[in-house]
Amino acid sequence: MxxxxxxxxxxxxxxxxxxxxxxxxxxxxxxxxxxxxxxxVETFEYPGAAKILKERGIRLDSGDGHILLTDCKAGADISVYTKQRDEINQGRICFKVTGNGKKGYLSLDIPDVMAISAGKYGVWASVGGPTGMVNVPANDVKAVGEASWGTPATLLALQI
Structure with a gap:
């Protein structure tokens, strides 16, 4: 019991x-x-990418958050010069490097690139064209696309 x-x-x-x-x-x-x-689960998609594509025609796919699109007036660590003229920066697209500048990655798609400029951080750029990868040392500018090899180029990635 x-x-x-x-x-x-x-x-x-x-x-x-x-x-x-x-x-x-x-x-x-x-x-x-x-x-x-x-x-x-982190997808590394660029925040606000659809809005940026619609407003500026710049496709930002994914990255690690250490290379960010910025207003050129605010200063830029990386500048990309294109033949396309938008109302904001007149053919110049600017990026800011966050963190310590030792690493960074951004997958993107910017057509008709003419030159890439690096500020205090050197950058590797993956460019559609005969060279593929372009090394832009710190405080330097490299011509790409029509300005370098005579045919249009598309910027596919930036890496520090």
Missing amino acids: LSRARTILIGGLGAAAAVLGAAAPGLAAGTDNGTTLPTA
């Missing part, structure tokens, strides 16, 4: 299990109200 305290304890545990068991499936699956739980 079970003691009275033991019976109350077992009954209380059974009731608690029934309540938790009814609530747990919705919480575990994240579909209690038709929504799913967010994931914590």
Whole structure:
């Protein structure tokens, strides 16, 4: 025969299990109200890329957050000169380097690039054309595309 305290304890545990068991499936699956739980997977997509593409025609794909599009008036660590003239910077597209400048990566697509300028950080540029990779030392400018080899070039990536 079970003691009275033991019976109350077992009954209380059974009731608690029934309540938790009814609530747990919705919480575990994240579909209690038709929504799913967010994931914590970093995609490295450039924030606001769709808006930048629509407004400026610059496709910024992904990066590590150490090379960011900036207003040229605010100063630039990397400048890209193109034949395309937008209303903002008249053919100059500027980037700021964040962190210590020892690393950075940005995948992008900028057509008709004519030159790339590096400030205090040297940069490697992946350019569609005969050379592929272009090394731009710190405080230097390198001609690319029509300005260098006579055919248009597309800037595909910047890397520090």
